[in-house]
Amino acid sequence: MSYSGYKSLLVRTQDRIAWVTIDNPPVNTVDATLAGDLKAFAGQVAADEDIAVIVLQSANPEFFSAHADFEWSFDPSTLMALADPEADPALNPLQQLNERLRTLPQVTIAKLRGHARAGGAELAMTADMRFAAADHTWLSQPESLMGIFPGAGGTQYLNRLVGRARALEIVLGAEPLDTSTAERYGWINRALPDAHLDAFVDALARRIAALPRGVAAAAKEALDAAEASGPVPHLPEEAAAHAKVYPSPDDVVHRLRVLMDHGGQTRNGELRLERLLESIPWAHHS
Template sequence: MSLVEVDKDGAVLTVRVNNPPFNLLTTATMAELGTVLAAADRDPGVRAVVLASAVPDTFIGHYDLEEVLAVADGLGLPVTPRAAYPALWLVAGLLRVPMLRDAVERTPAAGIAALLRFHGVVRRMRDSDTVFVAAIDGPALGGGFELALACDIRIIGDGSYGIGLHETLMGLIPAGGGTQIMSRALGPARAVELILAGRLLDPQAALATGIVHRLVDSKDVAELAHQTAARIATRPPMTIRAAKQAVYVGGSVSLRRGMAMERARFLALVSRRPAQNAMRRYVRQLAHHRETGKDLAEFTRDRLPAWQARTAADFVD
């Protein structure tokens, strides 16, 4: 049985994690997911990915704690953060050598390799010129919620279940990028409160905090996620990458550096013909609208909605 199922519809690739009954993440699951996402990154026909579950009434559970315990046993003695840095650096270097990769997986360092692999998947999702949409239709805990956080857009179905980072309940901290992404999404004050408390949010509370973008009936999650992904997939890849980098990278550095990154990417986009064609079309439509005596409010209501489903590449003079 495959732990990760894929289904392509146009430019949208739906990726479903399939590890019943609780859809826990494992080393094998993350390896398959990493392979699928790497292939999607190389495929110019994939412009958006919907991350979903193949297990009914569950999104993605936390990382399998039996595997985490095996990692702890492999470490032997307690490790300080200072000592962990060189170990992580060494294992990362070994994993870059193909002939050594399999050997590392058979050593006590396999747990470190699994942690690095998880981070690699999250970085790929954030750095990609592909848009990622999470279709959350059930519990999303720990590592499963961190994969949802790594998505650009999160759509959740209403119901009686919780999502969140509960690792502190076991004396741990989130280790799949959750501390970093949540603090950037909610701000340090709200993020640290949720993480320290290990508190789960029901769908209504998740929407209220801003950690998810849309709340819909549970039966509509998959359809809305696909529609959202298909709509954004029409944007040029360079535009998606530039926007994501400006927000995700620029938003975590100083304002001066962030604005420098923003203007550099803006100039790179504005210098290209697709954006220029779209701007010319926009100017003509706005001028026509003004000549008919209509105001800007009518323009935003009557004209702009049609642009939401188009990309700059559609506007060719």
């Protein structure tokens, strides 16, 4: 099967493994282009029995994926236009996309370098496993600084990985976690020296891909059954709660416009996004 024609993904396949590289300059924003490519790839690979393992990585060592496109805050209809007619209509389009990725039959591994924020962190959490370059990777959910909260599955995925108390710290504290903290919390499987990350993930992917056909899929099925609440049942509740804060009120939209004017979704602005957001006063605080 050929995996070509994507605008923001580079896909290489070998030995039952698909290496999927996000390449959506300047900061790998989850925008309509990337979302469309991810959906198309997921639809294609789900039916490909010759692929056993998917490795999701970034072409940009500074950004795994910055976050979802801020433009969707200015015109929510552009996000809703991405709704998947084949998916649960109770979910928003990004939840629908992330669930397509999370429920792929293959074993999925996210290889993280740089910033994985908000929608980018949620994208990483769709993978079965996450490995990160130690001291070169930061994960965060800074949506509260934007007047919203993680609404692409993030609250449900985080709760399962790190527990409620730590999830609240991440969501409301809005601070980037370094790899040692993320590893201790369970947000990532482990942090590895940057120079060793590629070799480790490749070796793991090859070991899994070399298993007899059906073993990995059956193991995933059994492990999923061990989760007390089953396969992420509360996404509609997350969607309903998120509808209380998005589409955003005018003062929040104005704040994001100021952010864009001061470097939002550019490399320099995104490297200090949390501090940049905090420098813009809330209208009701002034």
